[in-house]
Amino acid sequence: MPVLLAALALALWINFAPFTRLTQPLAAARVAHLPATTPFYSGQRIMVLSPHHDDETLCCGGLIQQARAAGAEVYLTFMTSGDGFEFDAAFEGRQLRPGPQAFRDLALKRMDEARAAARVLGVPASHLSFLGYPDGGLLHLFLENYATPYLSPTTQLNRVGYDGALNPGSSYTGLNLERDLDARLDAVKPDLLLVPAPQDAHPDHRTTGYLALRLMARRGQAGRLRFWVVHGGLEWPLPKGVHRTSPLTLPSRGMNLAWTRADLTPAQVLQKARAIREYRTQMLLLGRFMEAFERKNELLSTTPLPPGPVLHGH
Numbered sequence: 289m290p291v292l293l294a295a296l297a298l299a300l301w302i303n304f305a306p307f308t309r310l311t312q313p314l315a316a317a318r319v320a321h322l323p324a325t326t327p328f329y330s331g332q333r334i335m336v337l338s339p340h341h342d343d344e345t346l347c348c349g350g351l352i353q354q355a356r357a358a359g360a361e362v363y364l365t366f367m368t369s370g371d372g373f374e375f376d377a378a379f380e381g382r383q384l385r386p387g388p389q390a391f392r393d394l395a396l397k398r399m400d401e402a403r404a405a406a407r408v409l410g411v412p413a414s415h416l417s418f419l420g421y422p423d424g425g426l427l428h429l430f431l432e433n434y435a436t437p438y439l440s441p442t443t444q445l446n447r448v449g450y451d452g453a454l455n456p457g458s459s460y461t462g463l464n465l466e467r468d469l470d471a472r473l474d475a476v477k478p479d480l481l482l483v484p485a486p487q488d489a490h491p492d493h494r495t496t497g498y499l500a501l502r503l504m505a506r507r508g509q510a511g512r513l514r515f516w517v518v519h520g521g522l523e524w525p526l527p528k529g530v531h532r533t534s535p536l537t538l539p540s541r542g543m544n545l546a547w548t549r550a551d552l553t554p555a556q557v558l559q560k561a562r563a564i565r566e567y568r569t570q571m572l573l574l575g576r577f578m579e580a581f582e583r584k585n586e587l588l589s590t591t592p593l594p595p596g597p598v599l600h601g602h
C-alpha cells in the first residue's frame with residue numbers, strides 16, 4: 289500500500305504544471321538537436337505494426353501523412369483486436385461487469401475506428417490488415433502458448449474470432465501469429481517497417497517489437513526497422529492534453545535510443561488530431577493521454593538499442 293501511495297504522489301507531482309515548466313525547456317532543447325528522419329520517396333513501401341488500434345496514429349500519424357504526400361505506399365497491420373480493455377467494454381456495453389460478448393463487440397467497434405482513422409490519414413482500406421490476436425495476450429503467445437492455444441480471459445476466445453481479420457479461426461498461438469505476420473511481410477515487402485521499441489512499457493508492444501526484429505533479421509532486413517514508443521514511462525508524454533505547438537520530448541524509458549525527429553506542419557498536426565478523434569472508444573477514457581501526441585514532431589529510433597560500442601560474442 290505505501291508503494292501505491294508513493295507511486296500516486298509521484299504521478300501527481302510529475303503532472304503538476306510547475307514541474308513540467310521546469311523540465312520542459314531542457315527536454316525541448318534535446319529534441320531540437322536531434323537529426324531529421326530520412327525523407328520518404330515515391331514508390332517506397334512502408335508498413336506500420338500497430339499492437340492496438342490507435343498506436344499507429346499516436347506514434348506515426350504525421351509520418352504516415354508525409355509518406356503519402358511523398359508518393360509512398362503505407363500499409364497498416366494491427367496485431368491485436370483491442371478486446372481486452374475492461375473499462376472500455378464496461379462503458380461501451382453499459383455494464384458494470386462486461387461479459388465476453390461486450391469485449392467482442394468492442395473489438396469490432398475498434399476495427400471500424402481504425403478504418404476511419406486510416407481514411408483521415410490517407411491510407412486506403414485495402415492496405416489495412418487485422419491479425420486479430422488477443423489484446424493483452426501477445427507475450428503469452430511467445431512464453432507459454434507458442435504451440436498450445438491461449439484462452440483470452442476477456443473474450444473467452446482461443447482463436448481469431450472476427451470477420452475481416454486476416455485468418456479467422458486461427459488458433460491463438462505464437463506459431464500462428466508469426467505465420468500471419470510473415471505472410472503480410474511477404475505480401476507487402478516493406479522497405480521500411482515502423483514498430484514499437486523493446487523499451488515500450490506495454491507487453492503487447494514489446495512483443496510486437498520482438499517479433500518484428502526476429503522476422504526481419506531472419507530475412508537479413510533488420511536495417512529496415514525503425515522504432516517508436518507510445519508507453520514511455522513516468523507519465524510521458526508531458527504535459528497531457530492538447531499542446532500542438534510544443535515538441536514531443538524523449539520518453540524516459542527510451543531516453544538514449546538513436547532518435548531522429550520528424551517535424552509536422554500545423555496542417556499535419558491538425559489532421560493527426562482528427563484521426564485520433566476517430567478512436568471514440570479510446571478517447572472516452574484515455575483522451576488527455578492521446579491528445580498529448582498531437583505535437584509538432586514525432587520520433588523514430590534507427591536502432592532498438594542506444595548507440596554505443598557493440599560487444600561481439602562467440
Ligand SMILES: [Zn+2]
Nearest residue numbers: 339340343490
Ligand atoms: Zn497499444
